[in-house]
Amino acid sequence: MKQYPPRIEVVGNADAVAERAAATIIGQLRDRQPVTLGLATGATMTPLYARLVTATRAGLISFRAASSFNLDEYVGVAPQSPGSFRAYMQEHLFRHVDMPAERARIPDGMAADVAAEAARYEAQIAAAGGIDLLLLGIGTNGHIGFNEPGSDFASRTREIRLDEATRTANAGSFPDRASVPRRAITMGVATILDAKRILLVATGPEKAAAVAAAIEGPVGTACPASALRLHGNVDVLCDESAAAALVNRPYTNDRRRA
Numbered sequence: 001m002k003q004y005p006p007r008i009e010v011v012g013n014a015d016a017v018a019e020r021a022a023a024t025i026i027g028q029l030r031d032r033q034p035v036t037l038g039l040a041t042g043a044t045m046t047p048l049y050a051r052l053v054t055a056t057r058a059g060l061i062s063f064r065a066a067s068s069f070n071l072d073e074y075v076g077v078a079p080q081s082p083g084s085f086r087a088y089m090q091e092h093l094f095r096h097v098d099m100p101a102e103r104a105r106i107p108d109g110m111a112a113d114v115a116a117e118a119a120r121y122e123a124q125i126a127a128a129g130g131i132d133l134l135l136l137g138i139g140t141n142g143h144i145g146f147n148e149p150g151s152d153f154a155s156r157t158r159e160i161r162l163d164e165a166t167r168t169a170n171a172g173s174f175p176d177r178a179s180v181p182r183r184a185i186t187m188g189v190a191t192i193l194d195a196k197r198i199l200l201v202a203t204g205p206e207k208a209a210a211v212a213a214a215i216e217g218p219v220g221t222a223c224p225a226s227a228l229r230l231h232g233n234v235d236v237l238c239d240e241s242a243a244a245a246l247v248n249r250p251y252t253n254d255r256r257r258a
């Protein structure tokens with residue numbers, strides 16, 4: 001399988017990463033309308049969405065002609081429940097911007113038939129003409145979306161069992177350990193790789209090992225994010241601490257650049 005080195009940019013801290021990532025999305029919203037975005041949840045994305053909200057309020061961008069597909073949602077968590085990814089997206093982005101509600105799509109974690117919901121979601125993405133720019137975070141175990149280690153690179157949107165490490169990382173959104181969901185519905189690795197362009201964002205020292213495995217480790221299912229090296233149009237944006245375990249530096253803006 002042909003591999004493509006991602007474009008890697010290392011900037012000082014999480015704020016600088018949010019600024020650069022927001023600039024990429026703002027550029028896309030200005031250049032290409034209608035645009036279909038792929039969106040992610042998580043602490044990494046919060047300062048980035050805050051910048052998109054500020055830019056929208058300032059009249060610099062509009063989501064009027066945009067559509068979005070979120071990567072994933074917990075199974076069995078109602079959209080109104082504060083731990084859901086729908087609630088996260090409402091709070092941090094959707095309720096503040098002018099994207100028509102019916103075009104802000106997230107898999108339905110309450111669907112009675114999750115396999116049918118997954119197939120419906122794939123069909124919706126295809127009907128929208130695919131994803132132009134997909135925003136991705138990375139789990140400490142190398143997951144993308146909720147594609148846990150072992151996920152097949154040919155996988156499509158489906159139900160997945162969450163690793164205990166992932167449940168621990170995400171426990172903060174739930175009142176107690178027992179309420180942390182065990183299952184989720186996620187775009188598959190192949191669904192992610194179908195996006196025309198991908199922007200992976202990682203901040204903080206707890207992501208350093210996963211970032212190094214994704215970029216410099218073997219390409220394989222042990223690290224789902226390593227699949228991004230099969231894509232050819234991927235930007236990786238890290239702060240210094242998330243980039244700390246990379247060996248083959250320098251990268252763009254690398255302070256250690258010779």
Ligand code: GLP
Nearest residue numbers: 040042043044137138139145146
């Ligand atoms: C999750 C999401 C991922 C996200 C990752 C990292 O739970 N399913 O899409 O990228 O964890 O999240 P954080 O930014 O909070 O570290």
